[in-house]
Amino acid sequence: MKIVVGMSGGVDSSVAALLLKERGYEVIGVFMKNWEEKDDSGLCTATEDYDDVRRVCDTIDIPYYTVNFAKEYYDSVFTYFLDEYKKGRTPNPDVLCNREIKFKRFLDYALKVVGGDYLATGHYAQIDFVNEQYRLKRAFDHNKDQTYFLCQLGQKELADVMFPIGHLSKSEVRRMAVKNNLSTARKKDSTGICFIGERPFTQFLSQYLPAKPGEIVDLAGNVKGIHQGLMYYTLGQRKGLGIGGGEGTGEPWFVVSKDMNKNELVVVQGDSHPALYSKSLEASEMNWIAGHAPAKEFKCTAKFRYRQPDQGVSVRVAPDRLFIDFDEPQKAVTPGQVVVLYQGNICLGGGIIDYIEMI
Numbered sequence: 304m305k306i307v308v309g310m311s312g313g314v315d316s317s318v319a320a321l322l323l324k325e326r327g328y329e330v331i332g333v334f335m336k337n338w339e340e341k342d343d344s345g346l347c348t349a350t351e352d353y354d355d356v357r358r359v360c361d362t363i364d365i366p367y368y369t370v371n372f373a374k375e376y377y378d379s380v381f382t383y384f385l386d387e388y389k390k391g392r393t394p395n396p397d398v399l400c401n402r403e404i405k406f407k408r409f410l411d412y413a414l415k416v417v418g419g420d421y422l423a424t425g426h427y428a429q430i431d432f433v434n435e436q437y438r439l440k441r442a443f444d445h446n447k448d449q450t451y452f453l454c455q456l457g458q459k460e461l462a463d464v465m466f467p468i469g470h471l472s473k474s475e476v477r478r479m480a481v482k483n484n485l486s487t488a489r490k491k492d493s494t495g496i497c498f499i500g501e502r503p504f505t506q507f508l509s510q511y512l513p514a515k516p517g518e519i520v521d522l523a524g525n526v527k528g529i530h531q532g533l534m535y536y537t538l539g540q541r542k543g544l545g546i547g548g549g550e551g552t553g554e555p556w557f558v559v560s561k562d563m564n565k566n567e568l569v570v571v572q573g574d575s576h577p578a579l580y581s582k583s584l585e586a587s588e589m590n591w592i593a594g595h596a597p598a599k600e601f602k603c604t605a606k607f608r609y610r611q612p613d614q615g616v617s618v619r620v621a622p623d624r625l626f627i628d629f630d631e632p633q634k635a636v637t638p639g640q641v642v643v644l645y646q647g648n649i650c651l652g653g654g655i656i657d658y659i660e661m662i
Contacts, residue, residue, distance in 0.1 A: 305329040306465065307419035309409060310359070310367065312352025314487040315425030317359040318476045319467040321483055323423060324363050331417060332360045332367035335409055337376040337400070358486040370412055372404055379403040385511055388534040391561045392639030395452075396496055398653070402455035402590075406464065414463060421465050428453055428650075429469035430461050437461035439592050439650040444472040451609045454643045454653030455590045505535045517566035519546065522559070522578065530568040533561045539579060539635025544570065580632040581659040586625040586642050589654035596620045597651065604645045607636045607656070613645060625654050632662050 308320040310332040324330045334356045336349050353369060360367035380399050387394035405424065413422040427442035427449045437458055442448040456464075468476055480488035499507045514532035521527055528546045530536060536543075540558040554573040561568060571578045584607075597603075599620050604613035605627065615630035627642060636659045643653035 304420045305331065305418060306421045306423050307331050307333055307413035307417050309405065309413075309422060309424045310334050310356040311425065311493075312355035312487065312490075313425065313493060314480050314485070314490055315427070315468055315476060317355075317425070317485045317487045318471075318479050319423055319425040320359065320365060321363050321479065321485065322467045323465075324365060330363075330365045331419065332356060332365055333409075333413065333417065334367065334369040335405070336369060336371045337373055337380075337404060339373045355487050355490065362483070362485055368417070370409070372408055375408050376400070376404055387639050388508065388512060390639075391533050391563045393537045393637050394639045395641050397452050398455055398641050401452055406453075406456055406460045410460060410463060421463055423465040423467055425468055426453060426466050427469055427473075428466045430464065430466060436593055440469075441645075441648045441650065442466075442469045447473050450645075450650040451606055451641070451643050451653070454592070454641065454650055457590065457592060458594055461592070505531065508534060515566055517568065519544065519568045519570055521570060521572075527556065527570060533563065533566065533568060536561070536568055537635075538637045541574070544568075546570065574634075577662055579634050580662050581629070581636050582632055582662045583626065583628045583660040584636055584642060584656050585658040585660075586627065586654035587623065587657050589620075589625045589652060591652040592650060593652075597646070603651065606643045606645070607633060608640055616644075618644065 306323050306328045308316060308323065308330055310316045310320065312334065320330055320332055334353050338349065356367055380396050380403060383399060384394050384396045410422050413419045427444055427447040429440040429442060431438050431440060439450055439453060439456065439461060441450050477488060512534055514535070516529055516531050517533070518526050519528040519530050528544065536558050538558055538560070541555050544556055544558070546556045552572050556570045556572050557574060557576070557579055559569050559571045559576070559578045600618065602615070602617050605616045606613060614633060617628045619626040636656060638656050638658065640656050641653045642656050644651040
């Protein structure tokens with residue numbers, strides 16, 4: 304059986320390839336390049352990552368190739384990213400990249416061009432097959448679980464995908480890499496959005512969208528400062544506002560909303576201010592991993608951002624919308640981000656947060 308492994312140049316995909324080779328599969332490593340631009344130092348991090356892929360594949364003795372999806376990534380992911388910021392929303396490009404690039408175009412490439420039977424990646428997630436249905440399950444290492452970012456996959460994708468390290472802890476993955484002399488064994492995990500790299504976010508975004516400074520106001524309309532452009536701020540943000548706490552309660556200020564018409568950033572004082580909390584949301588573009596919702600109305604848990612502990616919710620399904628009521632008020636739920644639903648360890652799917660209802 305031939306398995307194509309998406310090699311990122313990191314330790315996780317390196318060990319995924321190693322495990323499959325040890326199990327006797329015919330393994331082919333493919334490095335996917337999604338971004339062409341160099342960073343401020345003139346370096347293209349993709350070049351360094353490909354060098355790591357080459358070293359790892361040489362060590363475990365498998366062939367390796369590269370494929371360039373930079374144009375597809377720009378058209379399908381990056382333009383969406385910019386459009387959302389223009390609207391004052393905060394998108395999650397990693398979820399879209401998995402749906403449109405890694406498990407669509409790259410999956411097709413792995414199966415049809417390379418001739419693989421499966422595509423494997425280094426994601427921390429698990430798949431099983433129960434009652435004639437594929438299920439996406441949380442990883443063994445809940446601290447590294449990446450099902451949040453995989454919530455837009457479906458039955459078609461899961462049938463052709465493997466996650467070889469989903470049953471391992473991160474520390475075990477590192478130990479395996481060290482034991483087998485993989486060059487990526489101690490490589491730092493990548494963080495943030497791939498096309499921004501180590502650059503400050505505001506510096507990167509200003510290259511593509513014109514900044515329009517405006518006033519920072521409180522709920523009563525009192526001017527508290529000047530913002531550098533609404534696109535640079537997200538709900539619940541505390542740092543980078545440039546407002547001292549030396550008035551009122553003396554507590555820090557937090558972003559509570561954006562007025563796109565007036566170009567005003569609205570803030571409140573204190574992290575427990577009621578205006579920071581919402582009681583429900585409305586979502587669209589909902590993807591059900593099973594192909595359908597479990598019921599028209601049901602209870603489950605949800606994450607409104609990665610790393611957040613599960614929150615109890617009640618869900619009502621409409622033809623093209625999803626209405627979610629929170630068991631407890633939630634802080635800084637953000638339009639443009641992704642809400643992901645779970646039943647225990649099973650990921651049900653996810654959708655885009657469109658509106659929130661404040662308490």
